[in-house]
Amino acid sequence: MTARAVLQQADITRALTRIAHEILEQNRGIDGLVLLGIPTRGVELAERIAGLLTSFAAAENPGWTCPVGSLDVTMYRDDLGRNPVRSTAPTRLPAEGIDGKTVVLVDDVLYSGRTIRAALDALADHGRPAAVRLAVLVDRGHRELPIRPDYVGKNLPSAASERVNVRLTGTDGIEAVTIEDGGSAA
Amino acid sequence: MKHLLSTRDLDRDTAVRILDTAEDMAATQxxxxxxxxxxxxxxVVNLFLEDSTRTRISFEAAAKxxxxxxxxxxxxxSSVxxxxxxxxxxxxxxxxxxDGxxxxxxxxxxxxxxxxxGWIASSVVNAGDGTHEHPTQALLDAFTLRRRLHGEASRGRDLDGVSVxxxxxxxxxxxxxxxVWLLTTLGARVTLVGPPTLLPHGIADWPVTALHDLDAAIADTDPDAVMMLRVQRERMNEAFFPSAREYxxxxxxxVARFAALPERTVVMHPGPMNRGFEISSAAADSPRSTVLEQVANGVSVRMAALYLTLAGGAE
Structure with missing residues (x-):
């Protein structure tokens, strides 16, 4: 198996910075923004984008911190019975909740779209956002559901047999996106 | 995890995983x-061949x-x-x-x-068998104790060094x-206290200390938790102890013993309680009593048990 690096640390930082700017641009500022990461690595990405948003908005909105949390989708997945039982992860919503907010879901890799489908169901059990958007570090294609991302770090055409690995400093100690062939699809 | 039959089979990591899953379930509640x-x-079929309203409704709520x-x-x-x-x-x-x-x-x-x-392919969860085990009760006790000790930071923790x-x-x-099996697997020090007639033979092989004098046990072990067991009144007629008052x-x-407990000691009871017999109302109704938390946590722990035994496909 050969692993090929697709994004290095600096590329990832640049991609997240661009995503943060795009979020501010489309949202026309910070009003009602809430970022929710999908465990495991989506949470770290959401926290980093939220940190960038906070610093970009500081000049106009001193003292504002971008609300950020995590949304576990395990108990809403449609493939639970096809795999060994998955461990759940905590869901932590910002104190202001999600009702009437613009929620940006953040995940590392967008693939079939089934995780996001589960996330939309999970979100509906927590409240009614004004809008839900999707930010992903990597979009590798092969969608099985009518779901599309609003903010993409890197479009990465891939074969279903290939495996995309995202490693982040906070979770893995090193930072890179790699793609390798063979094995089971990620 | 196909079945949940006893806490003796659980290793530390599996036990912590069940408790962590229960934390996530509790958050949804x-x-x-x-x-x-x-x-x-x-x-899920609740097959109760012995009466138990509390455990049955807890499992029923969890499954629903x-x-x-x-x-x-x-x-x-029934046909039984x-x-x-x-x-x-x-x-x-x-x-x-x-399915379960x-x-x-x-x-x-x-x-x-x-x-x-091999009679059936379904998962089996033990909801109490004879005088053998009641694993979900022990898991909810451990969950309750871990929460009292570590609060929001409970995930991933065991009960290392906790005295019960x-x-x-x-x-x-x-x-x-x-x-006994679960708490010691999680690292707790467990001391059993009771009249000699109500301590089992073979206790010497258990990873616990057994004592007869409750006041001495409290003084010696500096407990983080005191778990009072229900005494079934019919035992009195079987001469395990002379009288209710003496027990x-x-x-x-x-009241006096509760007042003498260390300030941080929590009081646990699996219910139903015999007030004024094994536990005074002063202890049962105090903020240090976890009795109602145990009931609420029971639903979360049973949700975790059902999730882990039923949600997955082939391992």
Missing amino acids: QREVKKLPTLRGKT RLSADVINFAAKG SKGESLQDTAQTLEAIGA IVLRHWASGGPAVLARS LIVGDILHSRVARSN SAGWGLT
């Missing part, structure tokens, strides 16, 4: 929409919060009272479509027999047995 779609399409269909089966007035065997009952339930069987059985080892017999006194009728108590004076958590 704080929301306005408490129901999860996780076990939609699955059927996970969107499973629930069928309650009690021994009274006409002499049907466990094999025939279980196979009948599976033919009806059961929550079994309360009067005989020690009943759930293990059902799980290992279990007091009362150890001999007949499956709750005590399940707690209460020696092994009850009386």
Whole structure:
């Protein structure tokens, strides 16, 4: 198996910075923004984008911190019975909740779209956002559901047999996106 | 995890995983929409061949919060009272479509027999068997204790170095047995206290200390938790102890004894309580009592048990 690096640390930082700017641009500022990461690595990405948003908005909105949390989708997945039982992860919503907010879901890799489908169901059990958007570090294609991302770090055409690995400093100690062939699809 | 039969089979990592899953389940029970779609399409049968309202409704609530269909089966007035065997009952339930069987059985080892017999393919969760084990009760006790000690930072933690006194009728108590195995696996120091007639033989092989004098035990072990067991009143006629008053004076958590406990010690009881007998109202109703937390946490822990045994496909 050969692993090929697709994004290095600096590329990832640049991609997240661009995503943060795009979020501010489309949202026309910070009003009602809430970022929710999908465990495991989506949470770290959401926290980093939220940190960038906070610093970009500081000049106009001193003292504002971008609300950020995590949304576990395990108990809403449609493939639970096809795999060994998955461990759940905590869901932590910002104190202001999600009702009437613009929620940006953040995940590392967008693939079939089934995780996001589960996330939309999970979100509906927590409240009614004004809008839900999707930010992903990597979009590798092969969608099985009518779901599309609003903010993409890197479009990465891939074969279903290939495996995309995202490693982040906070979770893995090193930072890179790699793609390798063979094995089971990620 | 295909079955949950006893806490003796659980290693530390599996036990912590169940407790962590229960934390995530508990968080969902704080929301306005408490129901999860996780076990939609699955059927859970509560097969209770011995009476227990509290455990049955706790399992029923847990299964319903996970969107499973629930069928309650009690021994009274059923085919079991006409002499049907466990094999025939279980196979009948599976033919009806059961994916999981929550079994309360009067005989020690009943759930293990059902799980290992090959009669059925369903998952089996032990809801109490004879004087053997009551694993979900011990898990909810450990969960409650871990939360009292570590609060929001409970995930991933065990009970390393925590001192627990279990007091009362150890001999007949499956709750005590399940707690002994689970709490010691999680790193706690467990001390059993009771009259000599109510401590089982063979206790020397257990990873615990056994004492007879409750006041001395409290002084010696500096407990983080005191777990009072229910004494079944019918035991009195079997001469395990001379009188209720004498039992209460020696092994009850009386007002005076409760007042003498260290400030941080929590008071636990699996319920139902005999107030004024093994536990005084002063202890049962104090903020240091976890009795109602234990009941609430029981639903979360049973959701975790049902999730981990029923949600996954082939391992």
